[in-house]
Amino acid sequence: MGTRSTPFDPGTHGGERADAARNRRAILDAASALFAERGADCVTVDQIAEAAGVGKGTIYRRFTDRSGLAMALLDQTDRELQHAILRGPPPIGPGAPAGERLAAFIGALADLLERHADLMSVAESGSGGVWYRGNVYASYRLHVEVLLREARPDADCATLADMVLAPLAADLYRHLRDDRGLEPERIRVAAVEAATLVAGAPTA
Amino acid sequence: MGTRSTPFDPGTHGGERADAARNRRAILDAASALFAERGADCVTVDQIAEAAGVGKGTIYRRFTDRSGLAMALLDQTDRELQHAILRGPPPIGPGAPAGERLAAFIGALADLLERHADLMSVAESGSGGVWYRGNVYASYRLHVEVLLREARPDADCATLADMVLAPLAADLYRHLRDDRGLEPERIRVAAVEAATLVAGAPTA
DNA sequence: AGTGTAGACGGACTAGAGTCCGCTTTCAAA
DNA sequence: TTTGAAAGCGGACTCTAGTCCGTCTACACT
Numbered sequence: 189m190g191t192r193s194t195p196f197d198p199g200t201h202g203g204e205r206a207d208a209a210r211n212r213r214a215i216l217d218a219a220s221a222l223f224a225e226r227g228a229d230c231v232t233v234d235q236i237a238e239a240a241g242v243g244k245g246t247i248y249r250r251f252t253d254r255s256g257l258a259m260a261l262l263d264q265t266d267r268e269l270q271h272a273i274l275r276g277p278p279p280i281g282p283g284a285p286a287g288e289r290l291a292a293f294i295g296a297l298a299d300l301l302e303r304h305a306d307l308m309s310v311a312e313s314g315s316g317g318v319w320y321r322g323n324v325y326a327s328y329r330l331h332v333e334v335l336l337r338e339a340r341p342d343a344d345c346a347t348l349a350d351m352v353l354a355p356l357a358a359d360l361y362r363h364l365r366d367d368r369g370l371e372p373e374r375i376r377v378a379a380v381e382a383a384t385l386v387a388g389a390p391t392a
Numbered sequence: 393m394g395t396r397s398t399p400f401d402p403g404t405h406g407g408e409r410a411d412a413a414r415n416r417r418a419i420l421d422a423a424s425a426l427f428a429e430r431g432a433d434c435v436t437v438d439q440i441a442e443a444a445g446v447g448k449g450t451i452y453r454r455f456t457d458r459s460g461l462a463m464a465l466l467d468q469t470d471r472e473l474q475h476a477i478l479r480g481p482p483p484i485g486p487g488a489p490a491g492e493r494l495a496a497f498i499g500a501l502a503d504l505l506e507r508h509a510d511l512m513s514v515a516e517s518g519s520g521g522v523w524y525r526g527n528v529y530a531s532y533r534l535h536v537e538v539l540l541r542e543a544r545p546d547a548d549c550a551t552l553a554d555m556v557l558a559p560l561a562a563d564l565y566r567h568l569r570d571d572r573g574l575e576p577e578r579i580r581v582a583a584v585e586a587a588t589l590v591a592g593a594p595t596a
Numbered sequence: 597a598g599t600g601t602a603g604a605c606g607g608a609c610t611a612g613a614g615t616c617c618g619c620t621t622t623c624a625a626a
Numbered sequence: 627t628t629t630g631a632a633a634g635c636g637g638a639c640t641c642t643a644g645t646c647c648g649t650c651t652a653c654a655c656t
Contacts, residue, residue: 205602205603205604205651205652205653206652206653207604207605207651207652208603208604208605208652211604211605232641232642232643233642233643233644234642234643237606237607242605242606243605243606243607244606244607244643244644245604245605245606245607245644245645245646245647246604246605246606248643248644248645249603249604249605253643253644254642254643254644312563313517317563317564317566317567317570317571319563320563320564320567320571321567321571343585344578344581344582344585347568347574347578347579347582348582348585348586350559350564350568350582351559351582351583351585351586352586354558354559354560354561354564355554355555355558355559356558357558357561357564359516359521359523359524360521360524360554360558360561362521363521363524363525364551364554366521367521367524367525370551374548374551375551377548378548378551378552378554378555379555381547381548381552381555381590382552382555382556382586382590385589385590386585386586386589386590408633409621409622409623409632409633409634410621410622410623411621411622411633411634411635412622412633412634412635415634415635436611436612436613437612437613437614438612438613441636441637446635446636447635447636447637448613448614448636448637449614449615449616449617449634449635449636449637450634450635450636452613452614452615453633453634453635457613457614458613458614597656598655598656599653599654599655599656600653600654600655600656601651601652601653601654602651602652602653602654603650603651603652603653604649604650604651604652605648605649605650605651606647606648606649606650607646607647608645608646608647609644609645609646609647610643610644610645610646611642611643611644611645612641612642612643612644613640613641613642613643614639614640614641615638615639615640615641616637616638616639616640617636617637617638617639618635618636619634619635619636620633620634620635620636621632621633621634621635622631622632622633622634623629623630623631623632623633624629624630624631624632625628625629625630626627626628626629626630
């Protein structure tokens with residue numbers, strides 16, 4: 189620790205100046221409150237800036253863009269999921285067979301999506317595929333890839349990991365739930381089933 | 393025919409006025425040319441309007457929004473794919489077993505994506521999930537759903553269809569190809585494999 | 597304490613998407 | 627041919643994301 193970390197890591201930030209750190213927190217808190225209160229789609233960056241008591245430029249300096257801010261917020265929420273994966277009890281934590289761990293993980297992700305669909309929509313909507321290059325997606329992908337490799341050593345797990353995660357795209361989730369009226373449970377089951385099938389195939 | 397069709401169908405348009413039809417074509421042609429020449433990400437709606445010799449309002453009246461215009465363009469491109477599905481030779485056309493037809497279809501979609509990734513990005517980026525409510529996605533989904541049902545009558549094919557299509561999201565495709573440097577072929581194979589596994593499972 | 601400077605700040609500015617509404621055109625019916 | 631009005635037109639306008647750059651400040655080093 190102490191060295192530069194990525195722009196979206198909300199933890200301790202290297203040699204960040206005191207005022208910068210204070211503003212980072214203020215922005216994150218303000219954004220979190222506004223998003224929670226009004227829904228992520230109905231909050232503008234200027235409103236966040238005003239609520240946080242900083243200029244708009246400061247937000248962009250810290251978080252690159254709107255979706256970067258959303259990612260930073262998610263990154264916080266995500267810590268508990270990461271924890272569950274690394275040290276939690278099976279089936280999501282270590283100890284269960286890979287296929288079951290994958291199913292548990294995908295299920296957990298679906299739950300996360302149910303709670304934060306709008307925020308994740310914003311995060312994923314960043315132009316130029318920022319989302320896929322960010323921390324959060326990278327950690328999901330890595331986890332899935334490792335589990336897949338355990339279940340199917342000979343497959344192209346690096347690529348399949350992305351295929352397994354794709355059904356959890358936030359916009360798709362919202363469409364299924366809000367436009368088509370599917371129960372969250374039903375969506376979760378389908379996503380888990382798809383993932384399980386990809387992981388559970390014979391040898392390839 | 394002759395009755396009102398959906399706003400994105402570029403074919404004959406019900407009781408459309410002559411000037412309206414002329415403008416529709418002009419817009420579609422101008423957009424098509426500009427997109428081809430400069431890449432869909434680098435063309436603004438105003439530029440299209442100017443090139444087509446119409447006001448910007450006309451574009452929005454006809455196509456709802458930027459992504460609606462992209463969808464209309466795709467809808468044209470898509471006709472040949474639809475034709476191949478309905479009357480073409482196996483394995484993509486009728487005659488082959490469902491699993492093989494699905495694999496062929498997903499493969500064809502991946503090829504389409506390779507050729508029109510930027511356009512599809514624009515189409516999918518419409519706010520509020522317009523893409524998922526549009527013609528093009530609906531036709532893909534229906535086709536996949538039917539094939540899945542044939543292969544796995546007892547599964548929740550309506551929902552699994554979306555899961556099978558998800559890996560072909562344009563932004564993901566571009567990320568894999570442009571950021572991660574994967575060969576189109578490799579992406580296609582992975583998408584096809586994932587789809588096949590979902591379709592090919594025992595009984596559920 | 598004094599000071600040089602990397603880094604941070606903020607708000608005016610730009611650019612592009614999407615809306616609005618008064619004017620014009622088509623066309624069907626008389 | 628006239629005519630009424632539904633449909634279409636277009637460009638000024640609004641709203642928001644994201645950039646730019648002159649000013650300011652924390653803090654490391656003396």
